[in-house]
Amino acid sequence: MEQLVEEFGHPTYTSFPVIVARMLLAAVFGAAIGFEREWRNRPAGLRTHILVCVAAATFALLTIEIVHAPMFGPEVLKDGAKVDPIRVVEAVTAGVAFLAAGVVFFSRGEVQGLTTGAGMWLAGAIGLAAGLGLWQIAAFVTLLALCVLGLLHRFEVKFDLSEDKRDEKPGAHSPGKGKAG
16 A cells, blocks of 8 residues: 555656646647648548647656656666666557557548547557556546547537538538548
8 A cells, every 4th residue: 555655646757737738738739730720621630639749748748757767767777788768658659659550541532530540649648657657647638638539529519620520410421521530
């Protein structure tokens, strides 16, 4: 039990308000680009751009935290071996990006699966944060992703910006629109 209290009680190198501000800023900037893409009726839209931007910000923040984590300090090195913890970020981003690319496909003039792919990439960042014990980052980014996926989906459907709305109505398909799913 003490180990759990110790695990969830340690602070991050970056203060939590700064983490929140950076993630929200990434979400706003991603939304600005995504809105422009929605407006121009392009395949990757609002949610996709926000998720990718937040994922990239999460990986960047995780890199900062890894560099300052005591578990990767010089005393950890044994037998002259060198540790490069940043390779964990590289491996996860490459591996998850490969998997995410597999869910994106082009069918009947439409790109599908972009938001799912972006969500997978963000899930990789969240998993990395949780695995490194940076639960504050993992929890906040998960909450932010759920808001992006849930609330913005409702917004897109309400203002007819999302192809998902068509999927709810049989026979309401219009080819060539190319929204991300």
